[in-house]
Amino acid sequence: xxxxxxxxxxxxxxxxxxxxxxxxxxxxxxxxxxxxxxxxxxxxxxxxxxxxxxxxxxxxxxxxxxxxxxxxxxxxxxxxxxxxxxxxxxxxxxxxxxxxxxxxxxxxxxxxxxxxxxxxxxxxxxxxxxxxxxxxxxxxxxxxxxxxxxxxxxxxxxxxxxxxxxxxxxxxxxxxxxxxxxxxxxxxxxxxxxxxxxxxxxxxxxxxxxxxxxxxxxxxxxxxxxxxxxxxxxxxxxxxxxxxxxxxxxxxxxxxxxxxxxxxxxxxxxxxxxxxxxxxxxxxxxxxxxxxxxxxxxxxxxxxxxxxxxxxxxxxxxxxxxxxxxxxxxxxxxxxxxxxxxxxxxxxxxxxxxxxxxxxxxxxxxxx
Amino acid sequence: xxxxxxxxxxxxxxxxxxxxxxxxxxxxxxxxxxxxxxxxxxxxxxxxxxxxxxxxxxxxxxxxxxxxxxxxxxxxxxxxxxxxxxxxxxxxxxxxxxxxxxxxxxxxxxxxxxxxxxxxxxxxxxxxxxxxxxxxxxxxxxxxxxxxxxxxxxxxxxxxxxxxxxxxxxxxxxxxxxxxxxxxxxxxxxxxxxxxxxxxxxxxxxxxxxxxxxxxxxxxxxxxxxxxxxxxxxxxxxxxxxxxxxxxxxxxxxxxxxxxxxxxxxxxxxxxxxxxxxxxxxxxxxxxxxxxxxxxxxxxxxxxxxx
Numbered sequence: 001x002x003x004x005x006x007x008x009x010x011x012x013x014x015x016x017x018x019x020x021x022x023x024x025x026x027x028x029x030x031x032x033x034x035x036x037x038x039x040x041x042x043x044x045x046x047x048x049x050x051x052x053x054x055x056x057x058x059x060x061x062x063x064x065x066x067x068x069x070x071x072x073x074x075x076x077x078x079x080x081x082x083x084x085x086x087x088x089x090x091x092x093x094x095x096x097x098x099x100x101x102x103x104x105x106x107x108x109x110x111x112x113x114x115x116x117x118x119x120x121x122x123x124x125x126x127x128x129x130x131x132x133x134x135x136x137x138x139x140x141x142x143x144x145x146x147x148x149x150x151x152x153x154x155x156x157x158x159x160x161x162x163x164x165x166x167x168x169x170x171x172x173x174x175x176x177x178x179x180x181x182x183x184x185x186x187x188x189x190x191x192x193x194x195x196x197x198x199x200x201x202x203x204x205x206x207x208x209x210x211x212x213x214x215x216x217x218x219x220x221x222x223x224x225x226x227x228x229x230x231x232x233x234x235x236x237x238x239x240x241x242x243x244x245x246x247x248x249x250x251x252x253x254x255x256x257x258x259x260x261x262x263x264x265x266x267x268x269x270x271x272x273x274x275x276x277x278x279x280x281x282x283x284x285x286x287x288x289x290x291x292x293x294x295x296x297x298x299x300x301x302x303x304x305x306x307x308x309x310x311x312x313x314x315x316x317x318x319x320x321x322x323x324x325x326x327x328x329x330x331x332x333x334x335x336x337x338x339x340x341x342x343x344x345x346x347x348x349x350x351x352x353x354x355x356x357x358x359x360x361x362x363x364x365x366x367x368x
Numbered sequence: 369x370x371x372x373x374x375x376x377x378x379x380x381x382x383x384x385x386x387x388x389x390x391x392x393x394x395x396x397x398x399x400x401x402x403x404x405x406x407x408x409x410x411x412x413x414x415x416x417x418x419x420x421x422x423x424x425x426x427x428x429x430x431x432x433x434x435x436x437x438x439x440x441x442x443x444x445x446x447x448x449x450x451x452x453x454x455x456x457x458x459x460x461x462x463x464x465x466x467x468x469x470x471x472x473x474x475x476x477x478x479x480x481x482x483x484x485x486x487x488x489x490x491x492x493x494x495x496x497x498x499x500x501x502x503x504x505x506x507x508x509x510x511x512x513x514x515x516x517x518x519x520x521x522x523x524x525x526x527x528x529x530x531x532x533x534x535x536x537x538x539x540x541x542x543x544x545x546x547x548x549x550x551x552x553x554x555x556x557x558x559x560x561x562x563x564x565x566x567x568x569x570x571x572x573x574x575x576x577x578x579x580x581x582x583x584x585x586x587x588x589x590x591x592x593x594x595x596x597x598x599x600x601x602x603x604x605x606x607x608x609x610x611x612x613x614x615x616x617x618x619x620x621x622x623x624x625x626x627x628x629x630x631x632x633x634x635x636x637x638x639x640x641x642x643x644x645x646x647x648x649x650x651x652x653x654x655x656x657x658x659x660x661x662x663x664x665x666x667x668x669x670x671x672x673x674x675x
Contacts, residue, residue, distance in 0.1 A: 155639055156620035170494030170515065172579050175501060182663060200662050204501060204584040204618045237639060239588075239662035240622040272620045272639035277649060282632035295632065300647070358635060 038104035038127035039094045041134040046092035046108065049076050062128050062135035075141040080332035081306035081365045087114035087330065102129045107287065112330065116230065116309075119330050122287045144337045151302030151335060155272035158206050177207035179265040182241065185321050188253035195246040196324045198313060199263055201236035206270035209236055211244045211263050218257040224248055231326055233311060233361050235270055242359060243313035245324035274301030276308070276333065276360045283350065286342060291350035296338035297329060297360060305333035309361040310341045317354040333362070413471050413481035415458075421488045421520050422464050426455035427471060427481075435475035441485075442467030466522035490528055490572045491519035497568050497579035502559045503586040504613050510581055513554040514570040523551035531571040536583075537564030559583050563615040585615040591666025593625065593659035601648045602671060604636075604657060608643040616643050621661065627671075629655035 035041035041060075048057035054073045061072075078084025090113040097105040103126065110121040126137040163173040184197040195213045211232060215223040226246050233242035281295035293312050299305050308329040316322045327343035345353070415427045429435075431452035439446040439458065443465050450456055452475065463469065466487045472480040494515040502509045512532050516524040530553035535541040539560065546553040553570075560566070563585050569578040589612035596603045604625045609617045623645035627634045629652045636647040645659075651671055659666035 155641060158620065168494065170496050170577075172497065173500065175499045202662065204621065206620075237637075238618065238621040240637060241624075241662065275636065275638050275647070277634065277636040277647065279634040279649065280631045281634065295634075300636070356633075359637065 035134045036132065038099055038106050038134045039096055041127050041136055042094045042106045042108050042125055043092070045136050046089065046094070046110070049110075050089040050092070052077075052088075060135060062130065062137040064128065065136075065138040066140040067138050071141050071143070072138060074143065075138075078330060078332075080304055080334065082330055082332035083114055083116070083119070083307045083328055084112065084330040087112040087119060090118065097124060099127075103127070104134070109288070114328070114330075116328050119328060121330070124287075144334070146334060146336050153273050153302050155275070155301075157269070157271045157273075159269050160267050174267060176267055177201055177203040177205050177265045179203070179207055179209055179236070179263050181211065181261055181263050183321055184259070184261055186253070186256070186259055187322070191249060193248040193251045193253050193256060195248070195259060195261075196244065196313075197321050198241050198243050199232070199236075200241045201238055201265070203265075204238045206238065206268060207236050207265040208268040209234055209242070209263060209265050211246065211261065213246045213248075214260040214262070215248060215251060215256045216258045216260060217255065220257075222260075223255060224251060230309065230361075231311070231324060233359055235268065237270065237272060240359075243311055243321065243324040243357070245326075274299055274303060274305055274362060276300065276305065276362060278310075278358045278360060279338065281356070281358055283345065283353070283356070291345040291347060292342040293325075293345055293356060293358070294340065294342045295358065296340055297333055298338050299333035299335050302335050303364065304335065305362045306365045307363040308333050308339070308341075309363075310343055310358060311361060312343050312356055312358045314345065314349055314353040315355040315357075316352050319355075322352055323349040412479045413473055415471055415481055415483040418484045418486055419463055421466050421485050421518055421522050422460045423488070424458060424460040425463075426457050429454065429456050429473060431475065433475060435473050438470075438472040438474070440470040440472065441465055442469075464520040466518075466520075466525075486526070487522035487524040488518035488520065490516045490524050490575055492517040492521060493530075493570050493572060493575055493577040495570045495577040495579055497581060499581070501582045501584050504559050504563055504583050504611065504615055505561045505586065507558045508556050509559050510557045510566075510568070511554065512557070512568055512570065512579075513552065514548075514572070514577070516548055516551050516553070516572055524548070525551050528572055529553075533569045533571060535567045535569070536560050536562065537566065538562050561613045585617045586611040586613065588617055588621075588623075588661040588664045588666070591623075591659055591661055591664060593657060593666055593669060595657060595669060595671045598648050601650050603646060603648045604659070605646045606640075606644050606659060606666070609640055609645060609661065617661070619643070624660045625649070626658045626660070627651060627655045629653055 035044055045057055045060055058069045058072050089110055091111045093109040095107050097107050105124055106127055107124050112119040127134050128137055179199055180202050181197060181199050187194050199211055201207045211228045212225060214225040217223055226248055228244040228246050231245035236242055277298040277300055279296045279298055283293050286292045297308055309326055311326045313321050314323045325343045327341060329339055329341050331339050333339050412430060413427055416425060419425055429452050433452055434449055435452055437448055437450045437456060439462055446462050463485045466485050468482060469485055470480055470482050472478060496513045498511045514530045516528050518524055528548045529545050530548060531543055531545050532555050533543040544555050546555050563583050566581045566583055567578055569576050588609050592607040593604055596605060606623060617640055619640050621640045622637050623640060625636045625647055627649055631652045634649055638645050638647045654672050656670055658668045
C-alpha cells in the first residue's frame, strides 16, 4: 500500500511535468531542433512567430539566411504602425512544393488576425538540411529606403466653424455637403443579398458619408436595415466617387420587393493630403489560384500612411457595378515607396468583369 | 358686464386670501373665465377693443372701495388690488404678448371684458436663406424666407412688405419686394453665372437682416489633360479646371487620372491645386491616359514611354 501511493505520486508528477513541458512549447522546441522534415521546420518556425518568440525563431533559421534579427522581426511583425503591428498570427498552413535530399521549397500560408479581419500572407520558403535537421532559409527582406529629403506638402485643408448655439432662431449656418448615389445594384449572393454601387460628393467641401439601405417587403414594411460599414470611403473630397457595398446576410432576394437608400453626409474637417497612386493594376491569379486584383500603392506625400484599405468596384460591359471588394494592406505606406496589394474577386465576377476602379482609404496614427 | 351668482362670489372671496401659488391663481382665473359667460353679463369694464403690444393704457372703473383685478393674457396672468372710482392702469409690460386678453374685476360681484392685443411695429426679422452653397446658374435654387416680429417677438400678422435685396460679388444687384402673408414673406431666385459670395438682405422698414450664399462652380467642363516629361516619369496635368461658365473649380476638388499601359492600369485621385490638377506617374511603353472629375469625363490622350 505504502509503495503503491509513492508510485502513484511519482507517475502523477511525471505526467504533470510532461504536460507543462508540452504546453510551454517544449514540444515545438524539440521539433525545431530536431526537425526531421522541411514541413516540420517551417511549422516550428511558425509556432515561434505565433508565440512572438522572435529570438528563438531567428535562432532556428539557417545560417545562410542573409538577414539580421531586427530585419527579421520587422519583416514578420511589421513596423511603422502598420496593420501587421496590430495583428497576430492565427494559423499557418504548410504544404511542400518540391524537395530533394538536401533542399526543399515549402509554401506557407500565414493567416493573421486583426481588428479589421484576417489577412493572408503566402510565402514560398527555402528549407535546407543541415545534418539531420532541416532549417528555413529566410530571405533578406528588402526595405526600400527613401533618400533623405524635404517634401513640401501644401494641399488644401478644410476646417469647420459651426453655428453658435446661442444665436437666434434663423441665424445662418453652413449646410451639410450634398452627396448623390450615382448607381445602385441589388444582387443575390449565396446566403445573402448585397446592395452595391457608387456615391459621389457633388459639393465643394469634404463630406463624411454613410450609406444605409433598407430592404422592403411587398407591403412596404422593412425587412432589415444595414449600413456600408467599412465597405466605403467615408471621407469624400469634393467630386470624389466611392464604391459602397452593403451585405444582408440571411436574406433571400425573392423576399425583397424594393430597397430604400439613404446617403447621409456630415461636414467634417479634412485634408486633401495624402495622395496615393494606385499603379500597375491587373487582374491575375495568386499563389492559391484565386482571382485577384493586384497592384501597387505609392504614397505620393511626405508622411507615412499607417494603414491603407483598398476598395475596388468592378463593372460589367454595360458599365454597371457588379461587385465591390476590399482588402487591407498590412504594411505602412512610406513616402514614395510602392507597396503591393491584392484584393479577391469571386470567380463568377471575374468572368463577367469588363472594367474596374480602385480607391484607397487611409488611416494615419497622427491626426491629419 | 356679467354678474355671477352669490354662491360663486362668496366662494371666490373667502378662498382668495389663501391663494399663494401661481398655479392656484391660474386655476381660479381660468375658472372665472369659464364660468363668467354662463353666470354673468359684462357691463362696467370698457377697455379698448384692440391695443398695440407694449402700449400702456387705462380702463375707467366706477364705484368706490377696493376690488381685485385679474388680467388673463395668452402667456401670463396679472392679479392686483385696485381702487374703484378712477382709471385702472395697464402697464406696457402687462400687454407685451399679442393675443386675446380678459380683464376681470371683482368686488361684491365680478365683471369682465375682453380685448385684443396686436403685434407692434416690425422690429425683428428671422431670416432663413437656403442653401448656404449653390452651384452657379442653377434655376430657382435660392430660397429666402423672412418672419417679421415686433420688439416683443410677436409675429406681425398685419401685412408688411419685405424687401429682399440681392447683392452678388460681381455684377448688378437687384431687389424683390414681397408682402407678408400671416407674418411670413418668401421668395425664390436663381443663382447667377459667376461664383462668389452673394449677400441677400431682408429689409422691413428700418430693420434689416443679411445672409450670405456662396455661389460655387458647377461641374467641370471641357476637362483637358496633357502629358509633359518630368525626369524619369511623366507628369499629367490638366488645363485650369473650369465649369461651363468659366468659373474655376475650387482647390481640393478631386480629379482622377487613369493610365493604361502594358503593366496594367494606374489611377491617381489628386486634388486641384492652384486651379490645376497634376500628378506624376511612370509609364511602360505606349499608354492611354484619361481624366475625370466626379462623373464628368475629360479628354483622352496616348503617350509613348517617356515622351
